Amino acid sequence: MTGTALEDRTDATPTRPPVAEIARRARVAGRRLAAVDTGTKDAALHAIADALVARQDEILEANARDLDAGRASGLDAALMDRLALDPERLAGIAGQARDVAALRDPVGETIEGYRLPNGLDVQRQRIPLGVVAVVYEARPNVTIDSTALALKSGNAVILRGSSSATHSNAVLADVAARAATEAGLPADVVQLVAGGGREELAELATQDRYVDLIIPRGGEGLKRALTGVATVPVIFAASGNCHVYVDAAADLDQAVEIVVNAKTQRPGVCNAAETLLVHRDVAAELLPRLAVRLGVAGVQLRADADARPLVEGHGADVVPASGEDWDAEYLALVLAVRIVDDVQEAVDHVEEHGSGHSEAIVSRDDRAIRTFERGIGSACVYVNASTRFTDGGEFGMGAEIGNSTQKLHARGPIGLRELTTYRYLVRGDGHVRG
Amino acid sequence: MTGTALEDRTDATPTRPPVAEIARRARVAGRRLAAVDTGTKDAALHAIADALVARQDEILEANARDLDAGRASGLDAALMDRLALDPERLAGIAGQARDVAALRDPVGETIEGYRLPNGLDVQRQRIPLGVVAVVYEARPNVTIDSTALALKSGNAVILRGSSSATHSNAVLADVAARAATEAGLPADVVQLVAGGGREELAELATQDRYVDLIIPRGGEGLKRALTGVATVPVIFAASGNCHVYVDAAADLDQAVEIVVNAKTQRPGVCNAAETLLVHRDVAAELLPRLAVRLGVAGVQLRADADARPLVEGHGADVVPASGEDWDAEYLALVLAVRIVDDVQEAVDHVEEHGSGHSEAIVSRDDRAIRTFERGIGSACVYVNASTRFTDGGEFGMGAEIGNSTQKLHARGPIGLRELTTYRYLVRGDGHVRG
Numbered sequence: 001m002t003g004t005a006l007e008d009r010t011d012a013t014p015t016r017p018p019v020a021e022i023a024r025r026a027r028v029a030g031r032r033l034a035a036v037d038t039g040t041k042d043a044a045l046h047a048i049a050d051a052l053v054a055r056q057d058e059i060l061e062a063n064a065r066d067l068d069a070g071r072a073s074g075l076d077a078a079l080m081d082r083l084a085l086d087p088e089r090l091a092g093i094a095g096q097a098r099d100v101a102a103l104r105d106p107v108g109e110t111i112e113g114y115r116l117p118n119g120l121d122v123q124r125q126r127i128p129l130g131v132v133a134v135v136y137e138a139r140p141n142v143t144i145d146s147t148a149l150a151l152k153s154g155n156a157v158i159l160r161g162s163s164s165a166t167h168s169n170a171v172l173a174d175v176a177a178r179a180a181t182e183a184g185l186p187a188d189v190v191q192l193v194a195g196g197g198r199e200e201l202a203e204l205a206t207q208d209r210y211v212d213l214i215i216p217r218g219g220e221g222l223k224r225a226l227t228g229v230a231t232v233p234v235i236f237a238a239s240g241n242c243h244v245y246v247d248a249a250a251d252l253d254q255a256v257e258i259v260v261n262a263k264t265q266r267p268g269v270c271n272a273a274e275t276l277l278v279h280r281d282v283a284a285e286l287l288p289r290l291a292v293r294l295g296v297a298g299v300q301l302r303a304d305a306d307a308r309p310l311v312e313g314h315g316a317d318v319v320p321a322s323g324e325d326w327d328a329e330y331l332a333l334v335l336a337v338r339i340v341d342d343v344q345e346a347v348d349h350v351e352e353h354g355s356g357h358s359e360a361i362v363s364r365d366d367r368a369i370r371t372f373e374r375g376i377g378s379a380c381v382y383v384n385a386s387t388r389f390t391d392g393g394e395f396g397m398g399a400e401i402g403n404s405t406q407k408l409h410a411r412g413p414i415g416l417r418e419l420t421t422y423r424y425l426v427r428g429d430g431h432v433r434g
Numbered sequence: 435m436t437g438t439a440l441e442d443r444t445d446a447t448p449t450r451p452p453v454a455e456i457a458r459r460a461r462v463a464g465r466r467l468a469a470v471d472t473g474t475k476d477a478a479l480h481a482i483a484d485a486l487v488a489r490q491d492e493i494l495e496a497n498a499r500d501l502d503a504g505r506a507s508g509l510d511a512a513l514m515d516r517l518a519l520d521p522e523r524l525a526g527i528a529g530q531a532r533d534v535a536a537l538r539d540p541v542g543e544t545i546e547g548y549r550l551p552n553g554l555d556v557q558r559q560r561i562p563l564g565v566v567a568v569v570y571e572a573r574p575n576v577t578i579d580s581t582a583l584a585l586k587s588g589n590a591v592i593l594r595g596s597s598s599a600t601h602s603n604a605v606l607a608d609v610a611a612r613a614a615t616e617a618g619l620p621a622d623v624v625q626l627v628a629g630g631g632r633e634e635l636a637e638l639a640t641q642d643r644y645v646d647l648i649i650p651r652g653g654e655g656l657k658r659a660l661t662g663v664a665t666v667p668v669i670f671a672a673s674g675n676c677h678v679y680v681d682a683a684a685d686l687d688q689a690v691e692i693v694v695n696a697k698t699q700r701p702g703v704c705n706a707a708e709t710l711l712v713h714r715d716v717a718a719e720l721l722p723r724l725a726v727r728l729g730v731a732g733v734q735l736r737a738d739a740d741a742r743p744l745v746e747g748h749g750a751d752v753v754p755a756s757g758e759d760w761d762a763e764y765l766a767l768v769l770a771v772r773i774v775d776d777v778q779e780a781v782d783h784v785e786e787h788g789s790g791h792s793e794a795i796v797s798r799d800d801r802a803i804r805t806f807e808r809g810i811g812s813a814c815v816y817v818n819a820s821t822r823f824t825d826g827g828e829f830g831m832g833a834e835i836g837n838s839t840q841k842l843h844a845r846g847p848i849g850l851r852e853l854t855t856y857r858y859l860v861r862g863d864g865h866v867r868g
Contacts, residue, residue: 031785035808116830120819127811129841212841228665233842254864261866351465373859374469377561385554385862394867395858396550407563407646407855408667409843421841424829425807428819430688432695433828 019203022158023131023210025188030130030156032186038105044183045101045148049094051179052144052172056090059175062167063140070164075138082138083165093141096399100148103398106416107154121427126420128154129212133204133232134401135160136217140168146215147176147190149401153419158211160193160204170194198225205230212421215414217402235410237402240270240357241329242387245346245372247363248281254384255282255362256289259335261386262360264297268331270403271358271380271390275326275336277346283310283339291316294335303337311337326353343368347375354378356405358387379404379411453637456592457565457644459622464564464590466620472539478617479535479582483528485613486578486606490524493609496601497574504598509572516572517599527575530833534582537832540850541588555861560854562588563646567638567666568835569594570651574602580649581610581624583835587853592645594627594638604628632659639664646855649848651836669844669852671836674704674791675763676821679780679806681797682713686720688818689796693724693769695820696794698731702765704837705792705814705824709760709770711780717744717773725750733767740773760787777802781809788812790839792821813838813845 017025033041052059063085070080106126113123132155134146143159150157161169173192180189193204205214208231216222217237226234244262246255262273278286287310294301295315302321303311312318325336326349340346343361350359360382361372369383380390392400392413400413410418451459467475486493497519504514540560547557566589568580577593584591595603607626614623627638639648642665650656651671660668678696680689696707712720721744728735729749736755737745746752759770760783774780777795784793794816795806803817814824826834826847834847844852 031811034811114830116828120823122829130811231662233667233840251864257864257866265867377465377468377564378857380858380860383859383861385860385865386867388867389554389860389865390858394550395556396548406667411856412858422845423812424814424824424846425817426814426819426823427817430685430691431819431823432691433699433820433822 019193019200020207020210022191022193023204023207026131026156026158026191027210029186029188030128030154033151033156033189034107034128034130034154036154036185038107040184041105041152041154042101044151044180044185045097047179047183048144048148048176049097051175052090052094052097055171055175056087059090059168059171060085060087062171065167066165073164075164079138079164083140083168085140085168089141093144096141097144097148100152100399100416103152103416105152106420111422118431119428120431123425124422125425126417127423129419129421131156131158131211131213132419133158133160133211133214134217135201135204135214135222137162137219137222138164140165140172142217143169143172143192144176145399146401147173149399149416149419151180151185151189153416155212155419156189156191158191158193158204160201166194201225202229205232205234208232213419215401233409235404235406235414237414238270238357238405239329239355240272240390240403240405241275241327241353241355242271242273242357243275243277243346243350243354243359244273244387245277245340245343245350245359245361246279246282246286247343247361247365247368248279249365249368250279250282250286250362251364251384252282252286252289255286256293258360258362258384258386259290260293260297262388263294263299263335264333265386265388267333270329271387272331273335273360273387274328274330275338275349275353277338277340277349278307279343279346280306280339280341283307287311287337288314291318297333299333299335301335301337304339306339307337329355343371344375347372350376350378357403358382358390360385360387453627453634454641454644456625456627457638457641460565460590460592460625461644463620463622464562464588467585467590467623468541468562468564468588470588470619472541474618475539475586475588476535478585478614478619479531481613481617482578482582482610483531485609486524486528486531489605489609490521493524493602493605494519494521496605499601500599507598509598513572513598517574517602519574519602523575527578530575531578531582534586534833534850537586537850539586540854545856552865553862554865557859558856559859560851560856563853563855565590565592565645565647566853567592567594567645567648568651569635569638569648569656571596571653571656572598574599574606576651577603577606577626578610579833580835581607583833583850583853585614585619585623587850589646589853590623590625592625592627592638594635600628635659636663639666639668642666647853649835667843669838669840669848671848672704672791672839673763673789674706674824674837674839675709675761675787675789676705676707676791677709677711677780677784677788677793678707678821679711679774679777679784679793679795680713680716680720681777681795681799681802682715683799683802684713684716684720684796685798685818686716686723689720690723690727692794692796692818692820694727694731696822697728697733697769698767699820699822701767704763705821706765707769707794707821708762708764709772709783709787711772711774711783712741713777713780714740714773714775717741721745721771722748725752728769731767733769735769735771737771738773741771745771763789777805778809781806784810784812791837792816792824794819794821
C-alpha cells in the first residue's frame with residue numbers, strides 16, 4: 001500500500017529460534033489448528049482483544065522505546081505516526097480482532113456440491129491453507145490484524161515486521177500468542193520472526209515445505225527483495241495505479257464528485273486514483289470545473305498538451321505531464337490528466353499503464369460501459385462509482401489483509417476466504433472405476 | 435503424471451522468434467481473445483478438429499520422422515507408444531477438441547453477486563487469465579488438448595513440447611494456429627516454442643510480464659528445472675503418492691475391490707494408490723484375500739514387519755518395506771503395505787508421507803470417516819470409493835490439463851474454470867466514499 005522499503009537492521013531479540021525451525025513449528029501448529037472448531041477460534045480472538053487492554057502499559061512502554069529509536073534515527077513524521085500506539089488506537093485494534101471473531105468461519109464451507117451419474121457425491125469444501133506468513137512495515141497494528149484473520153481462517157501465522165517496530169511487535173506477538181494458547185489454540189499458531197534483515201526474509205521466503213503463502217504488505221523495495229528469491233507462493237498486497245475515465249456520455253456532476261473523491265478522500269492508499277482520462281467531447285466543460293475543485297483540495301495536475309489549457313488558471317497547480325506520469329503511483333495529491341478520443345483509447349491506456357488494481361468509468365452510455373468492462377482486466381472495475389471502494393470492509397468481507405492485483409488465487413481484497421484453499425470430498429459406496 | 439525428464443536437444447526449426455517475442459505476442463493475442471464471444475471460440479475448436487482430419491497425412495508423416503528419430507536414439511517402448519499417432523488416435527484428439535467446444539464457457543460467469551448497504555451492486559465475474567504456457571513431454575496429443583482448453587477459456591497458449599516430438603508438435607501447432615485464425619480468432623493465440631533446451635525453458639518461465647501461468651506436465655526432472663527459476667506462477671500437473679486406508683469398520687468386500695481398483699486399474703497414472711494402510715483389527719482377514727487378488731494382477735507388495743506374514747504365501751510377490759517405500763510414487767504394479775493401530779495413525783502417516791493428491795478411507799464408522807476427512811488436507815479425499823476417480827472427466831468438468839496438488843488457485847483437476855481468474859465489477863450511480 002505504501003512505499004517505504006524494509007529496514008535492514010540487526011535483531012533486538014537474538015534468542016529466538018531460526019526461521020526454518022519457526023516454519024516447521026508453524027506447519028505442525030497449522031495442522032492442529034485446522035481441526036479446531038469455530039467457537040474456540042473466536043474465543044481466542046476475544047482473549048487476544050482482552051489481553052491487548054490488560055497488557056496496555058507493557059505495550060505502550062515497548063512502543064515508546066520504538067518511538068525513541070525512530071526519533072533518534074530521524075524517521076519522518078508520517079512513519080512516526082504509523083508507528084505510534086496510544087490507548088485509543090489499542091482499543092481500535094482490539095475492536096478489530098472482535099470484529100473478525102464475529103465474521104463467519106470460511107472453513108468447512110461447501111463451495112459447490114453435486115452428484116455424479118455413477119452415484120458418487122462430490123463436495124468442494126473450503127479448508128485452511130495451513131501456514132501464512134505476513135511481512136509488513138512500520139504499523140504495529142498489522143501484527144494483530146493479520147493474526148486475527150489468519151487464526152479465524154484456521155491458519156498458523158508467521159509475522160515479520162520491520163525493525164523500527166521491533167519492541168512493539170515483540171510484545172504484541174507475545175500478547176497474541178499467549179492469549180491464543182490460553183484460550184485453547186495449539187502452541188506456535190502465532191510466531192514472530194525477529195530481525196529485519198534481508199537474509200532472514202529470503203530464508204522465510206524459501207520455506208516452501210512448511211509455509212503455504214507469503215503476503216508482503218509493503219512497497220517496491222520489499223517486492224524486489226522477494227521476486228526471484230521466493231519459492232513460497234507470494235501474493236503482494238499491491239500498489240495501485242488507478243484510473244478514472246470520464247466518458248462523453250457522463251453525468252458531469254457525478255464525474256466531478258467521483259474524481260475528487262477518488263483522488264483526495266485518502267490520497268496515500270492504493271485505491272486512490274492517479275490518472276484521469278477524459279473524453280475530448282466533454283473536456284472543455286469538465287476540466288475547468290474539476291481544476292477548481294482539485295485546486296481547493298491542493299492537488300497538482302500533470303496534464304497532457306491538450307488538457308493543459310483547460311485546467312490552467314483555475315487555482316490548481318498545473319505542470320506538463322511526462323511519459324513517466326502515466327506509470328506513476330503518486331500516493332499523494334497529484335493527478336495525471338490525459339484527453340482521449342474514445343472509450344477504446346481509454347481502455348488501451350489503462351491496459352498499457354495500469355497496475356490491474358481499480359479503474360472507474362463515468363458514463364450513461366451502455367455501449368461505452370460494456371466496452372470498458374470487457375476491455376479492462378483489472379481486479380476491480382467501477383461504473384459510476386469511486387475507485388476508493390476497493391476494500392474488504394466496503395465489499396462486505398469484514399476485514400482484509402491487503403489487496404491483490406495478481407491473477408492467481410486471490411484478486412482484490414484479501415479477506416478470510418482468500419486465506420483458504422479447497423479440497424474435493426467424494427463419498428461413495430464401494431465405487432471403483434471401470 | 436509420468437516420470438521422464440525433458441530432453442535437452444537442439445532446435446529443429448531455428449527460424450522461430452525468440453521466447454520473449456513469442457510471449458509478448460501472446461499477451462496481445464490474449465487481450466484480444468478475452469473479448470471474443472463463445473460462438474467464435476467454439477467454431478475455432480471445430481475448425482481445429484476438422485483440420486486434424488484434413489491434414490492427417492502431413493501430421494502422420496511428421497510423426498513418422500519423430501518415431502524414426504526415437505527408434506534411432508533408443509527411446510523405450512512406453513515412450514515410443516506415447517509418441518505414436520495413427521488415424522484412430524488423431525480422430526480421438528479431434529473428438530476431444532469437439533468435446534471441449536461443447537462445454538460451457540467459464541468466461542463471464544458471475545460467481546457471486548450482491549448489493550451493498552450503500553446501494554452499490556457487486557458482481558464477482560470470471561475472466562480469462564490471459565496467457566497460459568503448457569510444458570509437456572512426449573505425447574503430441576497434449577498439443578491439441580491444451581490448446582482446446584486454453585482457447586475455450588479465453589487464453590492465448592504457448593506450447594513447449596519435448597524435442598522427441600518436435601516434428602509432430604510443429605505440424606499440430608501449425609494446424610491449430612491456422613485453423614483458429616481462419617475461424618476468426620486473433621493471430622498468435624496458439625504459438626509453439628521450438629527447441630527442448632533448459633535455457634529456453636528458463637526464459638519462458640521468467641516472462642512474468644507477459645505469461646500468467648505455466649503448467650508443466652511432466653516428472654521430477656521438469657519440476658527441478660523450474661523450481662527456483664520461474665517468476666511466472668507455476669501449477670504443477672502433479673505426481674501422486676495416494677493412499678487407501680481400510681478401517682476396522684470397513685466392508686471388507688468393498689475394501690478388496692477398492693484397493694484392487696486403485697492399484698491395478700491403471701497403475702501408471704497419478705491417481706493410482708501407492709500405499710495401503712490397514713487397521714490391525716481387520717488385517718488378518720483382509721490381507722490374505724488381497725494378496726491373492728493382487729498376486730493375480732501381478733502386484734508386488736512391499737510390506738512392513740506386521741503385514742508381511744499376512745500377505746506371504748498367497749501368490750503375490752512380497753518384499754520387506756523400507757522407509758523409502760512410504761514416500762515412493764511407483765507408477766507401477768507395486769504397493770506398499772502398513773498396519774496401523776487406528777485411524778489417527780493412518781491420518782498421521784498420510785500427512786507425513788503423502789503428496790496431497792488423493793486418499794481414500796474404507797469404513798462404515800462415521801466417527802472414523804470424520805477423523806479421516808478432517809485430518810487429511812489432500813486435494814481429494816474419498817470415502818468408500820477408489821482414488822482413481824480424481825480426473826476432470828470423472829468429476830464432470832469435461833476435460834482437464836492435469837491435476838494440481840498445490841494449495842493456491844487450483845487443486846485437483848485443472849479444467850476450464852481453473853484457467854480463469856475473476857474480477858469485481860461494481861456498479862453505482864455517482865457513489866463516492868465518505
